[in-house]
Amino acid sequence: MTKSKQKNTEDNAEKKIVEAARKLFTSKGYDAVKTRDIAEEAGINIALLNYYFRSKEKLFEIIMVENMQKFFNGFSQILNDEKTTYRKKIELIVSNYIDMILKAPDTPLFVLNQAKLYPECVQVRKIVMNSCFMKQLQDAIKSKEIAPINEINLMLNIVSLSIFPCIARPIFQTGEGSLTHDRFVELMNERKKLIPKWIFATLKIK
Amino acid sequence: MTKSKQKNTEDNAEKKIVEAARKLFTSKGYDAVKTRDIAEEAGINIALLNYYFRSKEKLFEIIMVENMQKFFNGFSQILNDEKTTYRKKIELIVSNYIDMILKAPDTPLFVLNQAKLYPECVQVRKIVMNSCFMKQLQDAIKSKEIAPINEINLMLNIVSLSIFPCIARPIFQTGEGSLTHDRFVELMNERKKLIPKWIFATLKIK
DNA sequence: GTCTATACAAAGATAGAC
């Protein structure tokens, strides 16, 4: 079968194009990236991009779906795990997002920019409101274990504290005497423990 | 003086171009906006855009500076007001940002995208670390009035809780049974009171 | 100051050779 003669090699053109597109689209967005940039980054000819993916738009879609999944998949799994407590879920959401951010620092801003353009593509509120996590939370409020809190507020707080620091990082990372990469990683790893503590403290307020 | 014959009218072309550019650049960014879009939005000919501003880039710079000032000016003023306590400063930062966000909801994401492209243009860490607010905070820690907390963490928490919800709004605002505009405004106004409470709660943790 | 027309440049997509 001559068709699959390239399937075994690791760095074929198709793969290199996707990798280049992932890097560029994720960090700069659709409009700022030119097909010629992708071709150069991948070390191939522009014509090949169209040969494999038909258009810039189709290629972008692949990268967008990838990023959306990276951003939301772990999240909804954690929220609906019947075996963990709501407190454990909070810890897991935080560490899950911080790990993701340290590995793929461009993904959050990419996803948020995309979500602004196409809000209809992202359906998080429903996922959150119908989740196992929400039920556990409402039970804890009913039994007076924790003080009443608006569920949207709580969810916003958890993701804000986890994700925003990575988005705002360029603002805090100025020239001299500033937040180095290593220090930032250290800080975010500390926050894995601290954010759940802070969140639990807010749940005690009457 | 024939030169200023248009200065008095309210809706001259120059002004209309800036307004159109503000709207489009702030919501979509530099690359996604075409000069023809701006001209159409302003109801003028493309040629006029070049006549008044020489290029798309120069026009963009005007809008960028506007947005940066909108985002940072109030912030550094509040941080350095000698007459307010650190607790009052926290309340003011929160309500200042939430007010700004409700009035100009596109500005935060615009600024963060810009800051990522040109981190050297934004010098916030220095402003925060050398501020009156920081000194007051360190005094409060020394006198055991509050538990020790990393200053960067505290600052991150305050701005995360205030700003992120507006950036993440499209994610939570799905089709049916969802966060309407009015409900969002209400929620954010509630958060003006709640965020300082939450922050103060975290300052009590040993 | 404002418009029309147009030049000039960049970007996306395709045909056809190898």
Add this chain to the structure above:
DNA sequence: GTCTATCTTTGTATAGAC
């Protein structure tokens, strides 16, 4: 599958009439 060459479309900037 990959390249060169080229076409089309789109975007930016300018010249010149009114």
